[in-house]
Amino acid sequence: MQNNQQKHNETKKLRPGQLSRPKNLNLFTIRLPINALVSILHRATGCLLFLILPLILLLVQLSLSSAEQYQMVVNILHSPLVKLILLGVAWAFFHHFFAGIRHLAMDIHWMTSLMKARYTSKLVLVFGAIATIALAIQLWI
Amino acid sequence: MLLELLTKRYPGMRAWLTQRLTGLVMAIYSVLALLRFFILQPESYEAWLSFFQPIWWRIASLLFWLALSLHAWLGIRDVFKDYVPNYGLQMVLQKILLALLWIYLAWAGWLMLA
């Protein structure tokens, strides 16, 4: 039996010293296991949180600077579209938070077997969802 | 032993441990902030001002932002290392990142202490 790697090596003419390896960069052929999903979301949410830092500082500055500015910030935050965006940002934070805690747990060798890791991945997603829903209830009711 | 990992002799371990410790600091502050918010329920300008009045809270907030700066520096730098193969461009992006984080830190410091 030949495996794909061997087939690949035979069909491709290599320059001396060139490494042969199948390149498979079609992202749609890569399955995303739940641990990978939590991992890539941790990265994506970390980047998103970084990007909104100036907005956070601006909101804090305005809200503290005077009663009028405070009222303006409150009005902005109470508009339905902004509330929706806020919820998205909050989810990003909750996910990064819980996935971060999961990282810390694994770093001290808790929950590191594949079964347990898959379980804690689900927990991270569920906790993120619950926290976001709880906030949504706070914001709309 | 653990603190030895924070010295320059182990740059990789140092970055790794710093990322964990800053993560921990931010996690603790976030829980505290949420608790304080739900206990004090600052629903007016005056209440909001007094939320940020205690000096210990300002210092805690600044400590949080300091941890955040270190954390984001290491975190986003890792992302650049992974996805920006062009070394020159990567260095440029790193410098922009560093400049932004310094500006934000100064901004946060001014907000909390001025």
Ligand code: HEM
């Ligand atoms: C589609 C699947 C995958 C995705 C989306 C993914 C995503 C990521 C991301 C975003 C990171 C950096 C952040 C973090 O540690 O959470 C990472 C790190 C890492 N991944 Fe994956 N990964 C995948 C599959 C794999 C597989 C199959 C392996 C090993 C067999 C693997 C091994 C690692 C290792 C060792 C690190 C740590 C690298 C370091 O700390 O420098 N990953 N992965």
Ligand code: HEM
């Ligand atoms: C709330 C507390 C937080 C905790 C517990 C936490 C935890 C962590 C941990 C443990 C890592 C390391 C992951 C790895 O090695 O792959 C990490 C990565 C990262 N964090 Fe955080 N974090 C927190 C808040 C933040 C904030 C506020 C930001 C935004 C400025 C942020 C941005 C990042 C970025 C960009 C990475 C790199 C992601 C990667 O390499 O895939 N984190 N976080």
